[in-house]
């Protein structure tokens with residue numbers, strides 16, 4: 001007994017030292033990495049893979065997210081040893097792991113023994129084994145089995161010093177229309193509405209005899225669009241989907257978190273503007289936003305891609321990760337063109353410029369067999385580097401070198417665009433003009449604003465907006481009562497709010513607001529939308545600010561307050577709009593509210609954006625770049641780090657407003673920089 005106590009005391013005394021020896025250093029601040037599937041290869045191959053990764057300065061791998069059948073080959077029989085060996089071996093090469101929970105790919109034993117865990121699609125067909133995402137996200141048995149594998153992984157890896165975070169599932173997207181899900185949906189509705197009378201009233205189910213006398217009568221809308229149901233029902237179904245994804249994540253996080261040492265983050269990989277669930281609902285329970293960034297046609301649309309980055313940054317309102325991006329080409333487009341030489345590097349720096357702290361490729365090497373044999377990789381089927389490898393090495397070396405400079409730097413914006421899934425859905429179901437695309441509407445504002453200010457946030461209307469000087473709400477069709485109150489308070493507090501076509505039309509039940517657009521904001525605006533018109537032909541719009549033509553959508557505006565000013569009027573238009581206000585604005589204390597009732601081309605949008613910035617007192621950036629060149633800035637203590645990427649098709653020279661340190665080129669102090677096609681400059685400005 002006594003001896004045992006002495007040994008224990010000695011071990012306790014030594015523990016911190018043993019630990020200190022085995023604890024690896026913190027991962028570098030700027031990470032380059034790859035998805036890696038050790039389960040697809042003989043263990044004897046791992047060392048060569050990891051050596052090649054190390055030589056490319058890769059410091060992170062994401063593993064495990066499709067490995068359920070290798071981790072639990074039969075029910076209750078686990079084999080986690082191989083994964084531990086792979087993670088620890090990677091660690092020895094200075095490579096940290098993000099561990100994916102493998103629930104996107106249930107093993108065959110599971111779905112054959114528990115067929116109820118397979119989803120039923122909109123046509124009533126049960127999905128089958130052999131692909132992925134065939135599970136039913138609401139099914140209690142699937143959740144039980146997911147929890148078991150998640151617990152096993154957490155018990156083994158929750159304290160592994162090389163495991164820096166958890167990715168829950170992979171690109172969640174598929175839902176199920178089975179009876180069990182329908183019952184859950186009905187109870188969800190019951191807790192939301194309390195009584196059927198309330199639900200019937202708020203959905204106006206008297207329309208088309210849709211009234212319900214029992215909760216069990218309420219269907220799942222199966223085919224999208226108003227053809228498959230009342231707008232209130234459609235909205236609730238998507239909100240139920242979002243809440244069910246949230247509980248799907250929590251089902252795993254709640255068992256992993258208590259077994260983890262607190263250092264590990266929780267994330268999942270999203271798909272840009274994918275809209276079938278409300279990402280703000282799921283991201284609220286995660287620690288880090290991460291998304292998968294693909295260019296299917298091999299062309300770089302840096303504005304659209306930048307918007308997607310900014311969406312991801314807005315999920316947690318902090319730096320994010322690119323969890324996947326293609327090395328070269330994808331395999332799922334019609335013509336899978338590879339990125340041009342230099343584009344991979346240009347994109348990696350563009351990612352960082354928008355706030356990414358990690359860029360990970362999908363994938364390292366293609367499995368010998370499996371559905372994605374043609375997808376871009378870093379190694380060939382022979383296990384040796386492809387022509388892209390040196391470019392990846394260069395990115396890795398640059399990330400390693402400039403990581404310390406970029407550590408603790410962030411994008412800071414005075415301008416925000418509001419993005420609401422509910423509003424996008426409401427317009428998707430009732431487009432009224434197939435030319436009206438809410439994301440295009442967002443881009444129309446994003447591009448000219450960002451061009452001037454070099455950073456724009458994209459955030460939910462539910463966040464605190466008081467830090468922004470200018471907030472543009474493109475097509476904010478659905479406004480809840482609390483959002484309306486917050487927007488009113490924002491303007492009264494000195495903020496500048498801009499509403500665009502189709503704003504403020506619907507309420508939280510996707511019902512028409514009882515007042516004309518912009519509904520609860522009309523009295524603050526001192527004006528309203530008298531009527532809206534889908535336009536087949538362009539219409540003239542004139543004013544001191546602009547002489548131009550508008551397209552697609554025209555709203556006839558009116559003013560009711562003496563201090564609401566008309567900025568632009570329709571010229572000869574569709575008869576109804578002729579001579580009527582197209583843009584109105586009102587100063588409210590130090591703030592303002594503006595309503596833009598139609599859609600302009602890019603040149604007019606730049607004039608309008610400049611006017612909006614001026615109204616809101618937002619200064620344009622002093623570092624001016626030519627078209628096709630993207631300039632961004634990350635701020636840190638005492639410094640601004642400018643990242644300039646030449647996405648144009650020719651060499652470009654940028655004159656700097658002040659001397660800056662050229663961090664990629666021997667730290668020289670420069671006043672101008674010339675960038676080749678796909679060229680990158682990272683410039684430090686001391687402050």
Ligand code: GAL
Pocket residue numbers: 170171292294324330331362372375
């Ligand atoms: C992603 C997915 C990856 C891989 C990749 C190919 O959507 O998460 O597993 O399939 O696409 O582009």
